[in-house]
Amino acid sequence: MKRYYQPEIETASRQQILDWQNERLVKQVQNVWDNVPYYRKKMEEKGLTPADITGVADLHKLPFLTKDDLREAYPYGLMGKPLKDCVRIQSTSGTTGKRVVAFYTQKDIDLWEDCCARAIVAVGGNEDDVCQVCYGYGLFTGGPGLNGGSHKVGCLTLPMSSGNTDRQLQFMVDLEATIICCTPSYAAYLAESIRERGIRDQIKLKAGIFGAEAWSEEMRRDIEKSLGIKAYDIYGLTEISGPGVAFECEAQGGMHINEDHFIAEIIDPDTGEVLPEGSKGELVFTCITKEAFPLLRYRTKDICVLTREPCPCGRTHVKMSKPMGRSDDMLIIKGVNVFPSQIEQVLMEQGYPANYQIIVDRVNNADTFEVQVEMTPEIFSDSLSKISEMEKSLVAALHSMLGIYAKVKLVAPKTIARSEGKAVRVIDKRKI
């Protein structure tokens, strides 16, 4: 059985990987300098020219990019290719309502799908498998990424998209799906539904690729036991391509970063200083092969650890731990990025005060998401139907901004806890 999708790359020597990275980084910096005025200006401000970057050892000299830069340069300011060369966009939520839009040439999509194909082969996938993709399709990268990877591996691909559990289970049983790709919380939900219907003996799954949200080792064991499969993690972000930036192998101990495409660094989130291997810090990516959206030193805000210890699977690419938290206030709820500032913006637009609190919890392995808002004389009415209409329109506005449903709870004035006069905006009760 095939162990690697691209063995010559995935098991290349450390020196070989470094050679690729040096050569590709130098080329990419020149390309960005020539084609992305926004980043060129940032380099000039630091007194840099492409000549200063002769290889990975010089990477630390380059300026960072953040989500704020993406917002400022929205939508076309960070493109490395003219629009006529692009064939796709994908999108994710931004910090204040403006979405992040990432562009892809056909080559970008190919390399992204290669990364996903590596992830599928790493969990034992091959052309005999039936791969059920229940990540959302559309602007979200989850569905399209794994779908493309599954095609490349040669699996029979079931492009289910998210939701409609009845249909998911019917296809899972009738078409004998062997690999499933979804969020870990949806996997737990499917497991629960399978148990309730007593159809576990009709399930042929052997492996699952679960990402887009944080999950614990305990949850992994729960899912593995209840579905009778091996459960693997996958990591990615739209800005860098999508799922498959890193993926877990049979060792189930950290995710291999596809270093032939992405150079990873760990920095101190406060000083920006690069930290030595094994340190906990913010993960930063530099895309060395991407054409349409070639981000250099993009700060993910994810906190994790990198390790180059040899992996029993034979892959030589660096491994990242599961993200242990964020260096900003972004929340990942039901697999979707949520910024408190987005909620604040919706509340203001709807005439609510900025006194709110977000309460996130995980009940039966699924995220719950509640927004508490303090009632004010301006929005209060003696008519219950008027209040509930306002509530409904707030729920709809939040859904349109965030893409997920929040439960809105109106509370009495001055009941939202304040510490030292400052309101505590987010209460995340999830224990991951």
Place this chain on the structure above:
Amino acid sequence: MATIQQISVFMENRKGSLSEITQLLAKSGVNLRALSIAETADYGVLRLIANDAEKASAALKEHGFVLSLNPVTVIAVPDEPAGLSEVLGILADGGVDIQYMYSLFTHQNGKAYMVFRISDEEEFIKVVTAHNMTLATAEELGLK
């Protein structure tokens, strides 16, 4: 016009919140003439008619409650079988849209008093006067 001021108060749906309000009003020496609660899973709207609306709303506001004052109309309904049914029949025929209604504590002179919150007050009064219905006055209800 016999319009009465009703106080509506936002209440969180938790134990003791109603008692908090009644205690507050008791301390302020306010007497309640009518009370109704509409509730959802998370919150409720308490509607009340106090003998002194001004005093009651000042006390509630002072303690941070969110409230609104709304005009309501109190109709004296014959306190006998079909008394209310007849009144509601007339209002329905007249095309009056009742947002909500509830009853007053008092029963006097063979009359039961019903509180109405109406969308179109003007239209409502037209129907009521055309049918010679008796509107309760503030005085009659012991309100200031």
